[in-house]
Amino acid sequence: MRLHKEGIKMIPLMAVFTGGLYVLLYWLIPFAAVQIILAIAAVIFMVLVIRFFRDPKVITPPRDGVVYAPAEGKVVVIERVYEGEYHKDDRIQVSIFMSPLNVHVNRSPVKGKVDFFQYHPGKFLVAWHPKSSTDNERTSVGFKTENGVNILMRQIAGAVARRIAFYPSIGDPMEQGTSVGFIRFGSRVDLFLPLDADIKVKIGDLTKGGETEVATLK
Template structure:
């Protein structure tokens, strides 16, 4: 594996597709070929289109990760829903800056770590499946929280939130792992949301309505 220019994050080998998508691609592709063999042309075209969409959904392009000191990058592709200060008590204690990002089915769904640090806790919460662009999804939907102690001693929490269509959260990291900014750590299948809780003294570089890219777009700088 080799690192991207200006980054210590290694690139992945092989096709730029998340491996979690391979079973879906294989099944849909097989059905398309089977329908074609039986002479069901319309059905074959339908499942071919489904296969193409699944490949598109699970795409996992390489990203140029900023290497400036203290930079915090977006953990997800999508649209910024909100930037607000909250008194967070579920994952950490005290006031935090919360940035919420909505991922539609057309966004890349691979999630990346926002800053260098060590995973101190991972918490899974079962829940409902409200549309991920609603505020109540943050507290009521199925979600997975990754607590990160950043190298400068500050704390960040990244919360993967399932949505109306997304029914499967994938988190690949473990407690105690040291991770690098921009490193892949999981994904959510078929439309979802990420909430990232940041130190309250960090000035946000994004606003509601902004479109961001995981590992590339800068959310702010740690002080």
């Protein structure tokens, strides 16, 4: 299993913390049965941490006009909204919620270039809260396709997430499905698409980053 670079940084720290906590509880609770349970819990916890930082190989078929899911998760919002940061007009918002069990690698939804980037500090409301898109810690990333269509991707921290990473810079070329970022421990990604986009998903659908077609652009 390939690990994301965020995990290579984080897993050793979590292992030290888990090991230290286990040793402390081992000496404080001198009962063999409890110690065995604690050891099993520590192993399970570390397995989940390692699994969280997995970075599976994704092959994204290049298709003109297709907007791919930027993340693995569940579609929780499809609605018309006013997007006032990048487009400054009405857009179709498609939101994907990522639970701690999902792959948390974020991928470029389109081919083109990074046209805009803005980081916003903020709150840590649960990721499915209606105001999380505007009140939570987040990054806003604008993409311009080769056909000149602009879309916005917003990475949003949730109640548990405490780090949002986006690696490319403004002007960098993007291919569909390219790994561009990571959100740690439960979060959400919003897409803001043109009103005439043909939406291919519905509420409750499960997506895979770089594989599921979210919409096609005209």
